[in-house]
Amino acid sequence: MNIIDFISRNIFLKQIFPNGLTESVLLGQIGLNVGGQLSLNIHTQQKPExxxxKWGLWGKNYNVIVIRLLGLGGENVIINGCKKINYGKINVIKGDDRTFITQTGDEWFIEIDVDHLIFQGCDTYIDGGDDPAL
Incomplete structure (x- = not known):
């Protein structure tokens, strides 16, 4: 399942990514709050369709879109190799009573159980790579 299909209030996301997030993403920020609330920011370098x-031009004013989400879940969270996390394929795995978001790299792994994700908005920025001036 593409993660955009799992997100509520996803009309805008489906307009800019009609085929879903098909390229690698970065789970840039994961926030856990009491009561099972969580926040998740997904960074993508996928050019919008x-x-x-208001964002300007792709490649000039921005080359990363941050999708900000709030949701419920986070009862089970596994993060291994936190300092090495990078862009990778994101998977949504629906089980009988739980849904998991997973992402795996050579030396890292993320698994979060989520009940629900709600789209909050997007931010953009220029990723300067190894150039700290950008």
Missing amino acids: QEVS
Whole structure:
């Protein structure tokens, strides 16, 4: 399952990514709060199919889109190799009573159980790679 299909209030996301997030993403921020609330920011370098005028031009004004989400879950969270986490394929695995978001790299692994994710908005930025001036 593509993660956009799992997100509530996803109309805007489906407009800019009609085929879903098909490229690698970065789970940039994972926040856990009491009561099972969680926040998740997904960073993607996938160019949107539809330009958003207030963001400017892809490649000039931004080359990363951050999808901000709030949700419920986080009862079981596994993060291994935290300092080595990078862009990778994201998987949504629906079980009988739980849904898991997983992501795996050569030396890292993330698994989060989630009940529900709600789209909050997007931010953009230029990823300068190894150039700290960007």
